[in-house]
Amino acid sequence: MTQAQMPYSAEEQIKVDEFLAGATLFLGPDPEIMRNHKSAPRTPLEEELLSQPIDSDALDKVRKRIVAGLDEAYEMMEQTGAAPGAKWGDLTSAVYSAGGDLVHISSGGVLAFASVLHYPVRFINKYWASEPSVGIHDGDAFIHNDARYGNIHCTDQSIIMPVFHEGEIIAWVATVVHEGENGAKEPGGMPSSSESAFDDGLRMPPFKIFERGVLRRDLLTFLQNSVREPKLQYQDLKVKYYAALRIKERVLAVIDEVGRDTFVVSLRKSLEDVEAEARRRVSLVPDGTYRVNLWSDSTLRENLLLKYPCAITIKGEEMTIDWRGAAPQFLNRAFNSTLGTSKCGMNQGILAFLWPDLPRGISVMNSIEILTDPGSCLDPTDDAPLGQSLQGAFKAFAMTQALWSKLTFSCEEKFGAIIAPWFNQINTFLFGGITQHQEFVGNVCADLNGMGGGARAYSDGEHSMAPFFAAMADIGEQEIIEEDVPFMQLISKKIKRDNQAFGKYRGGMGYEMALAAKGTPFWGFATVSSGSKFPPTPGLFGGYGCPTLPLAKIKGVNVFDEMKNTPENWQFDFETLLNEQPIPGARYSTHHMGMALELANEGDIFMMCQGSGGGYGDVLERDPAEVMADIEAGYISGETAREIYFCVFDPETLAVNETATTQARDAERRARLERGRPYPDFIQDWVTEAPPEGIPYYGSWGDDNSMIHAVAWGAAGPIKLVAPMAQMPPIMLPDPKDLAILGLQAEIAALRATGAPSDA
Amino acid sequence: MRYVPMTEYLQIDLNDERWQCRRCHHDIASARENYKTGLLVYDRDPREIHRPLIDPEKYEFTFSPDPLWCRIVEFYCPGCGTMIEVEYLPPGHPPTYDMEIDIDALRAQKAGHGDDVVIPLGRDIPVNFSTKSSSQWEGGK
Numbered sequence: 041m042t043q044a045q046m047p048y049s050a051e052e053q054i055k056v057d058e059f060l061a062g063a064t065l066f067l068g069p070d071p072e073i074m075r076n077h078k079s080a081p082r083t084p085l086e087e088e089l090l091s092q093p094i095d096s097d098a099l100d101k102v103r104k105r106i107v108a109g110l111d112e113a114y115e116m117m118e119q120t121g122a123a124p125g126a127k128w129g130d131l132t133s134a135v136y137s138a139g140g141d142l143v144h145i146s147s148g149g150v151l152a153f154a155s156v157l158h159y160p161v162r163f164i165n166k167y168w169a170s171e172p173s174v175g176i177h178d179g180d181a182f183i184h185n186d187a188r189y190g191n192i193h194c195t196d197q198s199i200i201m202p203v204f205h206e207g208e209i210i211a212w213v214a215t216v217v218h219e220g221e222n223g224a225k226e227p228g229g230m231p232s233s234s235e236s237a238f239d240d241g242l243r244m245p246p247f248k249i250f251e252r253g254v255l256r257r258d259l260l261t262f263l264q265n266s267v268r269e270p271k272l273q274y275q276d277l278k279v280k281y282y283a284a285l286r287i288k289e290r291v292l293a294v295i296d297e298v299g300r301d302t303f304v305v306s307l308r309k310s311l312e313d314v315e316a317e318a319r320r321r322v323s324l325v326p327d328g329t330y331r332v333n334l335w336s337d338s339t340l341r342e343n344l345l346l347k348y349p350c351a352i353t354i355k356g357e358e359m360t361i362d363w364r365g366a367a368p369q370f371l372n373r374a375f376n377s378t379l380g381t382s383k384c385g386m387n388q389g390i391l392a393f394l395w396p397d398l399p400r401g402i403s404v405m406n407s408i409e410i411l412t413d414p415g416s417c418l419d420p421t422d423d424a425p426l427g428q429s430l431q432g433a434f435k436a437f438a439m440t441q442a443l444w445s446k447l448t449f450s451c452e453e454k455f456g457a458i459i460a461p462w463f464n465q466i467n468t469f470l471f472g473g474i475t476q477h478q479e480f481v482g483n484v485c486a487d488l489n490g491m492g493g494g495a496r497a498y499s500d501g502e503h504s505m506a507p508f509f510a511a512m513a514d515i516g517e518q519e520i521i522e523e524d525v526p527f528m529q530l531i532s533k534k535i536k537r538d539n540q541a542f543g544k545y546r547g548g549m550g551y552e553m554a555l556a557a558k559g560t561p562f563w564g565f566a567t568v569s570s571g572s573k574f575p576p577t578p579g580l581f582g583g584y585g586c587p588t589l590p591l592a593k594i595k596g597v598n599v600f601d602e603m604k605n606t607p608e609n610w611q612f613d614f615e616t617l618l619n620e621q622p623i624p625g626a627r628y629s630t631h632h633m634g635m636a637l638e639l640a641n642e643g644d645i646f647m648m649c650q651g652s653g654g655g656y657g658d659v660l661e662r663d664p665a666e667v668m669a670d671i672e673a674g675y676i677s678g679e680t681a682r683e684i685y686f687c688v689f690d691p692e693t694l695a696v697n698e699t700a701t702t703q704a705r706d707a708e709r710r711a712r713l714e715r716g717r718p719y720p721d722f723i724q725d726w727v728t729e730a731p732p733e734g735i736p737y738y739g740s741w742g743d744d745n746s747m748i749h750a751v752a753w754g755a756a757g758p759i760k761l762v763a764p765m766a767q768m769p770p771i772m773l774p775d776p777k778d779l780a781i782l783g784l785q786a787e788i789a790a791l792r793a794t795g796a797p798s799d800a
Numbered sequence: 801m802r803y804v805p806m807t808e809y810l811q812i813d814l815n816d817e818r819w820q821c822r823r824c825h826h827d828i829a830s831a832r833e834n835y836k837t838g839l840l841v842y843d844r845d846p847r848e849i850h851r852p853l854i855d856p857e858k859y860e861f862t863f864s865p866d867p868l869w870c871r872i873v874e875f876y877c878p879g880c881g882t883m884i885e886v887e888y889l890p891p892g893h894p895p896t897y898d899m900e901i902d903i904d905a906l907r908a909q910k911a912g913h914g915d916d917v918v919i920p921l922g923r924d925i926p927v928n929f930s931t932k933s934s935s936q937w938e939g940g941k
């Protein structure tokens with residue numbers, strides 16, 4: 041051992057630690073904080089108080105008072121918030137223990153926040169409490185948005201406030217809103233084209249924005265200069281601040297009533313009770329390993345296949361969730377999701393679907409271990425762009441939710457429904473530009489919240505029900521939205537026919553929408569979704585998944601002129617507009633669902649559909665009367681009824697021929713037995729050693745999650761790799777436009793070589 | 801409890817340690833193995849299920865999955881032809897071993913539970929089924 045490797049004495053080590061702590065160049069995201077999703081152990085005070093007799097009624101009173109205060113703050117923000125996200129419930133409010141363990145959030149809003157909001161509080165406690173230039177004082181409030189320090193994504197901004205009692209921090213409260221605009225590369229805060237972390241917009245670690253009750257106007261001005269909506273930044277800062285103040289008042293009032301000790305005990309008991317109940321519920325699930333593999337087909341810039349594998353192992357009261365084998369992070373694409381964000385997607389599945397009745401606190405996850413490959417898109421490094429981290433978070437949700445029903449089907453005690461996967465993509469338009477009120481705005485349409493619900497084991501899924509992340513979110517009133525923004529929905533909330541996940545019980549369906557801007561000097565739309573080549577949402581127990589969904593454009597004409605001059609040409613139907621192309625002179629096209637902000641001329645039409653939740657069970661078991669009801673409602677075509685559901689009926693009257701239907705279904709069962717091949721034979725022909733040639737593929741192949749397949753781009757072009765994640769080189773892709781230009785240049789060169797005129 | 805319902809279409813017979821079809825009681829596979837090994841499998845062109853809703857001659861993206869990227873792998877019960885499971889896979893990707901159950905733990909967990917157990921399917925409305933029908937099974941219809 042050389043001199044340099046000699047360990048320090050204990051005394052020296054203290055000095056070295058002190059020196060290093062004082063000389064730290066950069067207080068970046070702290071892995072010790074960011075990799076810990078569990079609640080902390082009891083503090084000495086909590087230990088002492090919990091060793092004494094506990095008044096359960098008083099504890100219950102505290103819990104209810106806190107949640108009532110949180111719900112009140114939620115209502116305040118929803119009613120007064122300026123951000124569209126605030127108006128439809130994309131927000132929450134929270135109360136924490138002094139140590140930063142999140143104990144309760146509001147009943148409404150986005151449940152996933154319950155599993156990420158503790159990270160920034162722990163950062164404040166660890167780094168700012170003893171920092172002389174910061175400190176924590178009564179009346180202070182911190183602002184934060186950077187997902188690297190713990191958030192769902194960087195478009196959510198929070199206000200975090202200590203609650204002091206007799207000079208000591210007794211709790212923390214927080215309010216958070218999906219603000220939208222955050223100064224990112226594209227308006228609206230969720231840039232699908234972000235190519236570096238610096239394209240993601242504001243990167244606020246927790247810092248003090250209110251100092252002893254006084255707003256730091258200098259810092260606010262800096263923030264306002266950093267975003268496209270300075271008024272929104274200020275208004276919603278106040279909205280979140282006053283809502284947090286209200287929670288603080290409620291907390292102090294309940295402390296006055298029950299005393300400090302009961303309050304402290306209540307928070308800790310809530311955490312411990314939830315953990316104990318979560319562990320009991322895990323223990324009800326049969327031990328074993330449950331697996332699902334999902335794929336995404338897009339980085340939002342180009343189509344490729346990204347694998348998202350998930351294996352959930354249950355052993356007694358412990359649950360291990362294994363995401364190893366997932367696609368690697370891309371250093372110039374936006375879909376990476378921090379580990380904290382990925383975990384909150386997973387926990388959304390627990391809080392909304394598996395155990396929707398449990399209080400929403402951090403300790404729900406205490407019995408859960410999560411395994412990842414560091415450097416994967418679900419656990420990227422701090423330099424990875426996160427503009428569309430919802431891609432990873434939503435897949436983390438989708439993987440786990442897809443498995444809950446397999447885990448719990450046999451359980452005699454259930455807490456949620458046996459339900460097929462909910463739709464899990466962000467099928468909505470983002471927008472940016474100058475409004476009819478001459479203001480620059482950048483945000484997202486509430487149609488995000490119109491996701492179709494999964495079919496249940498006993499009922500069809502609900503159409504355009506709610507986003508999986510916020511059961512009580514709203515899709516807004518289109519007429520009210522149009523007062524604020526210069527575009528109209530020419531087709532709005534019309535269920536897209538045949539956009540159905542088929543099954544014994546079918547998934548809830550998504551609606552179609554067609555947008556066009558009007559009366560604005562500058563406007564653009566963007567989309568941030570995947571699933572145009574590979575369906576994003578599977579079915580359950582023999583039910584089919586949702587179809588793929590395209591983005592469509594009709595450009596080159598002003599639809600408002602067309603509607604005025606030749607209204608007979610306009611059709612209120614996605615399918616008819618594209619198939620019949622009724623507007624002369626227009627350009628019609630479809631695309632994948634990742635579109636960086638694209639300028640919209642007045643009257644250009646952009647169209648898409650919300651997606652459907654997964655289907656449940658064998659299509660041949662669907663009640664023919666329900667099939668006919670779907671035809672009558674316009675949800676499916678006669679072709680679907682005949683060819684998917686094997687119904688025989690009179691197309692005029694929709695009267696089912698029961699005998700013929702039974703015969704047709706029996707015949708299809710026999711046909712299955714004919715065409716289906718024994719598993720070993722099938723596997724022999726089907727399974728390949730590697731992903732298909734010609735498809736850029738990322739992630740493990742088959743069951744071996746230790747080896748990652750990838751296509752890396754270097755100076756010499758694309759190179760196929762197979763290696764453990766730790767050995768993966770940085771993955772960066774060329775700009776799709778550059779590739780398109782290269783292709784065109786090659787075509788020109790080829791044409792020139794054949795002597796054809798190149799300027800044609 | 802002898803017959804443990806594991807999915808809409810599958811149960812485990814704990815006495816014989818076998819996966820069985822809940823529709824026809826076909827004996828599928830050892831409960832200590834992947835139930836899929838005892839099913840019939842079919843590689844389905846996804847365009848047959850999610851047919852193009854807009855003209856594939858005119859458009860690249862049509863509501864149909866790309867058959868070069870995605871296949872629908874259908875699993876049928878060899879006894880009754882019920883579609884027990886469906887997977888969306890890239891061509892050539894092995895099917896997923898989705899339910900690897902610890903049979904000894906399951907037996908211990910279900911010990912003392914009778915053959916007539918009520919299993920709920922959800923909590924929003926009371927929908928239950930009884931496992932009694934499995935133990936009284938007398939052959940397929």
Ligand SMILES: [Zn+2]
Nearest residue numbers: 821824877880
């Ligand atoms: Zn069967």
